[in-house]
Amino acid sequence: MSSSSAPHADTPQxxxxxxxxxxxxxAAIALMVIAVIIAAAIYMLYLSHHPDVSATDTSTRVYVESNDMLKAMVVAGFAGIVAAGAIGWLSARSAIRPLGQALELQRRFVQDASHELRTPLTILDARVQLAQHKVDPETDAARLLGQIRVDTAALSATVQELLLAATGGGGAPAEPVDIAAVVEDxxxxxGDMxxxxxIRLESVHNGxxxxxxxxxxxxRAVLGLVDNALNHTPRGGSITVSTGKAGHTALISVTxxxxxxxxxxxTRVFDRFAHTTEPSEGGRRSYGLGLALVREIAVAAGGTIEISSTGPHGTTMILTLPKAR
Structure with missing residues (x-):
């Protein structure tokens, strides 16, 4: 592998x-060697205590002390185990090398894609700011431009997270986050979508x-949950996002x-591109990547995501997250 930073990040793993x-x-070969040694030792001990077993055989024999034979077998077995370890190490390195190359290519792609996206996003944000200066702050156009800036900032943050993940950086430590404020955002x-x-969007906050x-x-997690609900809720329906707590965890439920x-x-709904055999009212069969990414975000933060209830009248998903100390 090359000496770039990408493979170095994967070297310990x-x-x-x-x-x-x-x-x-x-270990597998050592068990086989030990089994052979034990079997041979048992057989030798058996012969030493039953010399009459081969008494009819008159061919020339060379007698060896059983202790010497056992010592020779132990030495040979130890050498076999060491050789097995060396062969295993070389075989493992040969088998793992293609995986390292694949990880390097993956990291390079994410790095390149993230780096190339940063400049267009910066330019887009600058142009939106210029447009904001040319419209009346009290108009709907100004409001939409403000939302575009928020979306651009969120996308830029996501790109930065991808870049840090690709370079092996840990990024900034998690800070206490007001989940109610994030839900409202x-x-x-x-809202427009x-x-x-x-479809009506509602929120309920319970401290x-x-x-x-x-x-x-x-x-991103809340966005993924609400977006999934929008995709599976018919016209005239509603989606309620609630926040609360349970013990040492913070809760976000989307109904x-x-x-x-x-x-x-x-349990398979949160798999990537999970499919159902029965289409919903809108004809959708796939859950895409949204819910899978929500689960990855939850697990990375030390939380969980699960389906609390589902039926003909709706579905409730609950995201739990560790409470900030």
Whole structure:
């Protein structure tokens, strides 16, 4: 592999994987060697206590002390185990090398894509600012331009997260986030889309504590949940996003009035491109990447995402996050 920063970020994981594979190979061969030694030792002890077994054989024999034979077998077995470990290590390194190359290519792609997106986003934000200066601040155009700036900032933050992940950087530590404020921002961003679909968005806040998660990551998770609800809620329906707490966790629940989830196991809904065998009222069969990304965000933050209930009258999904200390 090359000496760029991408493969170096994966070197510890690849080395651990190679060592794990080598240990397993060596352990398997060692067990076989030990089994052979034990079987041979048992057979020798049996012959030493039953010399009459081969008494009819008159061919020339060379007698060796059983202790010497056992010592020789132990030495040979130890050498075999060491050789097995060396062979396992070389085999593991050879098997892991293509994986390292694939990870390097993946990191390079994410790095290049993230880097190339940063400049257009910066230019877009600058142009939106110029447009804001040319319109009346009290008009709908000014409001829409302000929302575009917020969306651009969120997209820029997402690109930065991807770049940090590709370079192996940990990024900024998670700060306490007001989940109610994030929910309101997301509902405001999706308000126009919901109106065009004839769906009502509502929010209910029950004193949820601050959560320990990156603000942009939380925004993406809530956006993914509400967007999924919009895709599966018919015209005239409603979506309610509630925040609250349970013990040491903060809760966000998204309840829609869709037709519910059917034709697929609940645990598979959060898989990438999960499909149902029964289309909803809108004819949708796939859940795409949205819910899968929500689960990844939740797990990375130490939380969970699950389907609390689903049926003909709607579905409720609950996102739990660690409470900030």
């Amino acid at each position: 690849l080395r651990r994987a190679a060592i794990t594979v080598a240990i397993r190979i060596a 997301v509902l405001a961003d999706l 919901a109106s065009s679909l004839g 949820a504590p601050p959560a320990r998660i990156l603000s942009n990551s939380l925004r 829609d009035t869709g037709t519910g989830i059917s034709g697929i196991d609940r």
